[in-house]
Amino acid sequence: MQSFSALLSAVILATSASAFISMPLTKLAPPAGSYLAGLPDADRARAAFLKSFAASGPTTVPASNLAYVQYTTSVGVGSPPTYYNLVVDTGSSNTFVGTGTKYVQTSTSIFTGEDVNVTYGSGYFSGLEYFDQVTLAPGFVITNQSIGDALSYADFEGVDGIVGVGPVILTEGTLSPDTDELIPTVMNNALSQGLIQEEILGVSFAPATSYNDTNGALTYGGIDSSLYIGEITYTPVTATYPAGYYWGINVTDATYGSAGAETTVIPTSTAGIVDTGTTLVLLADNFFDSYMKAIPGAKLDESTGLMTVPASSVSEIQPLNFTVGGTVFSMDAAAQLIPTDQNTAWGLSANKQYGVVSYLGTNSGEGLDFIIGQKFMENFYAVFDTDSNRVGFAYT
Structure with missing residues (x-):
C-alpha cells in the first residue's frame, strides 16, 4: 500500500x-x-x-x-x-x-x-x-x-x-x-x-x-443544476499575486465554531486558490495554528504532516466556516476528518483520527495564504468561469 x-x-x-x-x-x-x-x-x-x-x-x-x-x-x-x-x-x-x-x-x-x-x-x-x-x-x-x-x-x-x-x-x-x-x-x-x-x-x-x-x-461548457441546491455564490478571481495566476479568490474571513462561540482562523480578507489537484485544505501556518488550538488536544503529527485529534475531542468538533462572496460555506465535523476506515489506504496509523485541514508551509501575507482543495470541494459544487473571471460555490 x-x-x-x-x-x-x-x-x-x-x-x-x-x-x-x-x-x-x-x-x-x-x-x-x-x-x-x-x-x-x-x-x-x-x-x-x-x-x-x-x-x-x-x-x-x-x-x-x-x-x-x-x-x-x-x-x-x-x-x-x-x-x-x-x-x-x-x-x-x-x-x-x-x-x-x-x-x-x-x-x-x-x-x-x-x-x-x-x-x-x-x-x-x-x-x-x-x-x-x-x-x-x-x-x-x-x-x-x-x-x-x-x-x-x-x-x-x-x-x-x-x-x-x-x-x-x-x-x-x-x-x-x-x-x-x-x-x-x-x-x-x-x-x-x-x-x-x-x-x-x-x-x-x-x-x-x-x-x-x-x-x-x-x-464542460457550463453548470449542471442537478448537482447543487440553492444559488451559486460567485466571487472574482483575485488580483493578488501570486494567487491571481491561478484560480485564486479572496476569502473574507474564516472562523471555527458556532455563532457566539467562534474562534477566528482567518481574521481579514486574504487571497488563496481553489485547486482540484490538492487533496487537503491548507491554511497559512499562523491560520492553521489558530484552528488547531481551538480543538482540545489536537496536535500535528510530524511524520505525516497531518493534524491528529484525540478520541475525546472528535464528537466535539465544530464547523469550520469560510466566508466567500458574502456567503458562509461550512465544513462540518465529518468534512474535517479522514474516516478512520480509510487510514490504511492513506498509509496512516489505524488507531488515530486525522484531519484534512493542514498547514501551508508559510505564514500569511505572501499572496497565497490558503488552498481550498478536494476535501472542501467534496462538500460544495464548484464553478470555474473563465468568461467572467470568477469562481463559484454552491451547497450540494
Missing part, C-alpha cells in the same frame, strides 16, 4: 508558483523543426472537422475519486483514441499523458518540434509536445490539442497524466525552444472550436465510499 506522502505526491499539490517554471533537465533530442511544424495541415484538418459541428450546450462526464486523494477522468487521445486516466487539475494547465499508459501515436499525431517540461509542487514531467485529437466525451472531440508525451517523470503513481484546466498563463515557459509560447488548454480549444458556448467548468466531487469511487462529475 502506498504511504500518504506517496499518494499526496500523486495528487501533485499542483499549487506551487513554480508550476510554470522549467526544471533544468537533460535536453531531449527530438527531430529538427519548430513549434509550428505541420501546422498548415493541422489547420486544414481542423477546418474540415469544424464544418460538422455547431456550438453545443454543456457536456457532463464522470470523474472518479481514486485512492481517496485525487479525482481523475477518462480522456481519449488519437484516432482511434487510446483512453488515459488523467488527474483533473485546476492548478495547472498543461495536458499530458504517458506516466502510466504510454502515448500511442496515430494518424492525428503531429510533432510540434518542441520539448515540454513542467514542475509541480511535487513531481515533474518532461517529454515532447504534439498536436493530437482529444476526446473528452462521446461526440466531444477537440482537434489539434497540444499535449505532452511524458518521457521522464516522477510522482504520478496510478495515473496516466493530467488534464490541465487552470488559466492558460500557467503554460508559459513550459515549451522549449519557444519558451514564450502559451499552450491553449482543452477548455480554450473547446470554445474556439465551437464545442461549448461558454468557457466554464463545473466540478462536482463527493466523499468517497470505496478506493476507486466514480462519484464525481465534470461539466
